[in-house]
Structure formats: C-alpha cells, structure tokens
Amino acid sequence: MKFSCERLLLLTAILTASRVVASKSPVPELEGLLIAARDGNVRISGYDLKTGITTAIDADVEEPGSIVLKSQLFCEIVRKLPSGFVTVTVSDGYLTKIESGMSEFNILGASSHNFPELPILDTQVSVAIPGGVLKDMITQTNFAVSDNESRPVHTGALFEISGGAITIVAVDGYRLALRHETAESGLEDTIGFVVPGAALSEVEKISSGQEEQIRISLGSKHVMFSIEDTTLISRRLEGEFLDYKNAIPKEGKYTVTADRRTLIEAVERVSLIINDKQKSPLRCTFGDGVLKMQAVSTLGRAHDECPVEGDAEEMEIGFNDRFLLEALRAAPADEISIRLSSGITPCLILPTDESGRFVYMILPVRLRANES
Numbered sequence: 001m002k003f004s005c006e007r008l009l010l011l012t013a014i015l016t017a018s019r020v021v022a023s024k025s026p027v028p029e030l031e032g033l034l035i036a037a038r039d040g041n042v043r044i045s046g047y048d049l050k051t052g053i054t055t056a057i058d059a060d061v062e063e064p065g066s067i068v069l070k071s072q073l074f075c076e077i078v079r080k081l082p083s084g085f086v087t088v089t090v091s092d093g094y095l096t097k098i099e100s101g102m103s104e105f106n107i108l109g110a111s112s113h114n115f116p117e118l119p120i121l122d123t124q125v126s127v128a129i130p131g132g133v134l135k136d137m138i139t140q141t142n143f144a145v146s147d148n149e150s151r152p153v154h155t156g157a158l159f160e161i162s163g164g165a166i167t168i169v170a171v172d173g174y175r176l177a178l179r180h181e182t183a184e185s186g187l188e189d190t191i192g193f194v195v196p197g198a199a200l201s202e203v204e205k206i207s208s209g210q211e212e213q214i215r216i217s218l219g220s221k222h223v224m225f226s227i228e229d230t231t232l233i234s235r236r237l238e239g240e241f242l243d244y245k246n247a248i249p250k251e252g253k254y255t256v257t258a259d260r261r262t263l264i265e266a267v268e269r270v271s272l273i274i275n276d277k278q279k280s281p282l283r284c285t286f287g288d289g290v291l292k293m294q295a296v297s298t299l300g301r302a303h304d305e306c307p308v309e310g311d312a313e314e315m316e317i318g319f320n321d322r323f324l325l326e327a328l329r330a331a332p333a334d335e336i337s338i339r340l341s342s343g344i345t346p347c348l349i350l351p352t353d354e355s356g357r358f359v360y361m362i363l364p365v366r367l368r369a370n371e372s
Helices: 007-020 071-080 131-139 197-206 260-271 321-330
Strands: 002-006 032-038 041-047 051-058 060-063 065-070 085-090 095-100 103-108 125-130 156-162 165-171 175-182 191-196 213-218 222-227 230-235 254-259 282-297 300-319 335-340 347-351 358-362
Touching: 002 007, 007 032, 007 041, 007 051, 007 071, 007 085, 007 197, 032 060, 032 071, 051 197, 065 071, 071 095, 071 103, 125 131, 131 165, 131 175, 131 197, 131 213, 156 197, 175 321, 191 197, 191 230, 197 222, 197 230, 254 260, 254 282, 260 282, 260 300, 260 321, 260 335, 282 321, 300 321, 300 335, 321 358
Parallel strands: none
Antiparallel strands: 002 060, 002 085, 032 041, 032 065, 041 051, 051 230, 085 095, 095 103, 125 213, 156 165, 156 191, 165 175, 175 358, 213 222, 222 230, 254 300, 254 335, 282 300, 335 347, 347 358
C-alpha cells in the first residue's frame, strides 16, 4: 500500500476515527486504526465493538491496500510532521514508512484481516436532519442520560421521528430532558429507537456546522449517522424505555418565571459551599417575586436570592444543585418558567414561549428540618 495526502486532512481524519478507539484492550487491533487506501481516497476506521467511526479523505493512491496502525502513535507522528504532504508506504512484514519533508518514521503495523469487521447496516428507514438542529438537540438532552448499567436502555436517549417532527428524550431516574423540533422526515408513521449516550456524544463532536445534513439510517440492530464523508455506526439499545408522556406532569399548581442567566449565576454561587461527598441539597423557597436559595454543608453556609415573577406561597423544595444547573445551562431560552405543585412532586423547567420544544423534569430532594 502507498498513498500521499495533505497532512492536515490526514490528522483530522485520524482524530475523528480515534474517538472510539480503546486505549487498552485485550484485542490489540482495537487499539489501532484501520487504514484502507483505494480509488483515490483513504478510509480510516476506529471501532470498540460498540461504536464504529469511518471517515474518508482524498488521496493520491499509488498502491491500494490496508493496514492497522496503533492509533495513539500514528496520531502523534502525523501531528508532529511538518506541514505539507504525507506519504505512507507499507512494505513486507507490515513495516510502515511515514514521510513528510525531511521527516521519516518507520513503525510496525498489523494485518487488516485481524481488525474486527464493522457492522453492515440493513437499512430499514433513512431520514435527513439539519446538522445544527440535531447537534443542539443532543447537547440539550444527552447530559440527562443514565450511567446506571442496571437499566441499560436508559444509558441511551430515545429518538421518536414522525412526518414533521423529531423528539429526543433522556432519563436517569432523577430527571428527564426532552427536546422537540419540527423537521420534515418524509415518514408517514412514527419510529422510535434508543441510541447509546456515548455514541451521541461522538455525533455531537463530529458534527461541524449548521448547514450540513445528517442522515440517520436505521437497521434492525444498529443505527448509523452519516455526516458528509464520516459515518458513525452504533448498536441500538433494546428494552422498555420510560413512558415519558405519562411521567411528565400536565400542569403545576404554581408557575414562576425567571431570567435564565441570573438564576444560573445565583445557583452557581450557592453551590460553591456544597460538598460533593456529602451531597447537601440546594434549599429553594419560592416567595412573592423572589426565589431564596441556601445550602449548608461541612464547608459552611451560603444564601442568595434571585428575582422571579410569580408567587408560590413560600413553598420549599430541595434540588440536587448539579441537576438543576445542567438543566438551566441547556435550556434554549433566555427566560424560563418553573412549574411546581409541592415540595415532594416533580418540578418542570420550560421556555416561557410554551413551545414545548424543551422540557426538563427534576425530582426534588427531601429536606430535613436541621438542614435549614
């Protein structure tokens, strides 16, 4: 195998594919990248047996072929090479020469036949969604995906796609994040599937801009995201996902509105005193025109206030500060509504435009009298 290509293109492709490469694995090939050159391009693939990424770049291919190279070493070599063109030549015994300018490296590769074969998608449904829309939707829900492997299906996010809408839902047992957008999919029926949160994090990272189209192709066991010359394929998660439509309260007894940025800053200040090990709750009191917040921990005591519109009659409710902050940071609105019914029932955070495009539900933390 022998090919030449621009160094920056090669480095970008390596960095993209290596996102799913294992740093340590009992299967040595999983620590490497599959490099395949033919027909005027080079395809670079990484795979961890759960998620695979393949990306293609233009190249001058003199001799087609394939090789597996250690991901970290190959990446660092190409990163340090001088600008310009890189030539990669594989000789007998899988000895690989990498040249650019006056720089030359010779490293030992491995046979591509030992690299695990990436899944072949039996495409059943395929839809295209604007890249910027999907990227935002993932950002605003994926933080709420569960990390508890006892319920594997909740370690992913639920996609529901119908003719003119797409909805993504993530839950972890303590909170729920939902993002809804209008997007013409061309589907007559609604389809639903669950994508691992780790795979969605990679889709978010490799999505580059607002104008690109991301094609989602669904198979019986896998789902593939195609972004220009890059594809990510992941296994689907099976199991019964939470019936989120019935889990979200239809209305609340009280509704208050607040400036999102002002509220974030107040919560961040009070949270400085919260000890991660002790996990002290953030005590919130919703009064007439003001939200009072306080926290007590072994580090000390903190109090702050945030102006709001509305009155919840001095209702007290406790929150996990991190869960509350993540929701406020993700909310796609400058002004948000907080819907409450009691100190022991779920709280909803919504944009004030009532579009329903973002819904965040958080379960309260029980407060003890001696915590005030």
